[in-house]
Amino acid sequence: MFTGIVEELGTVTQVDELGDAIRLTVEAHTVLDDVHLGDSIAVNGCCLTVVSTDGPTWTADVMQETLDKTSLAGVAVGDRVNLERAVTADKRMGGHFVQGHVDAVGTLVNLRADQDFYWLTVRFPESLARYMVPKGSVTVDGISLTIARLGTDEFDVQLVPFTMGHTNLQRAKAGDPVNLECDMIGKYVARAMDLFGTRAVSPEPTA
Numbered sequence: 001m002f003t004g005i006v007e008e009l010g011t012v013t014q015v016d017e018l019g020d021a022i023r024l025t026v027e028a029h030t031v032l033d034d035v036h037l038g039d040s041i042a043v044n045g046c047c048l049t050v051v052s053t054d055g056p057t058w059t060a061d062v063m064q065e066t067l068d069k070t071s072l073a074g075v076a077v078g079d080r081v082n083l084e085r086a087v088t089a090d091k092r093m094g095g096h097f098v099q100g101h102v103d104a105v106g107t108l109v110n111l112r113a114d115q116d117f118y119w120l121t122v123r124f125p126e127s128l129a130r131y132m133v134p135k136g137s138v139t140v141d142g143i144s145l146t147i148a149r150l151g152t153d154e155f156d157v158q159l160v161p162f163t164m165g166h167t168n169l170q171r172a173k174a175g176d177p178v179n180l181e182c183d184m185i186g187k188y189v190a191r192a193m194d195l196f197g198t199r200a201v202s203p204e205p206t207a
Helices: 064-069 126-131 161-166 184-196
Strands: 008-017 021-027 040-043 046-049 052-054 057-063 080-085 104-114 117-123 137-140 143-150 154-159 177-182
Touching: 021 064, 040 057, 046 057, 057 064, 104 126, 117 161, 126 177, 126 184, 137 154, 154 161, 177 184
Parallel strands: none
Antiparallel strands: 008 021, 008 080, 021 057, 040 046, 040 080, 052 057, 104 117, 104 177, 117 154, 137 143, 137 177, 143 154
16 A cells, blocks of 8 residues: 655666566665565556665566556666655655555646646546546556546646656656556445445344
């Protein structure tokens, strides 16, 4: 479980092809402070498992399913990536509940400055439309953001300068793929509606 509050920007130092997977090595600092083998670290919003560490670098194996469903399929040496350790019970929930399970890859349509902040426009697949809510939460490359404007296949979010300076969006450009994770609570509600419709459920008798 994560919060969508990026802790630091890491740098991809090595990508090894393993046939049906890749082995990804990332240089980092903050997220390695208390890392243990088997811990979870989100990379651009994708929950990965630490399989080894070596000084300032850590390594994770990325399976074909993840490569098929996320932008990590195109990751290359030198790329800057958003990193966040799994949340602990004593940590402030500064963002929202994020699983690190990417729902789909969207496309960055536009990034523009507007006085002291920025507007980011992202196009999303039709399959995610039912989970998008105005003023609701969405994760873009692991960053917890709030939908400011919602269209049929695009949404806008506002970014403060701090977010621009401390995430991979500082290098973003139109056409870039971005990992999207919709609000977890909304997905569970939608699933319940699919299974049970809108009918009321009577409580079981207690006696």
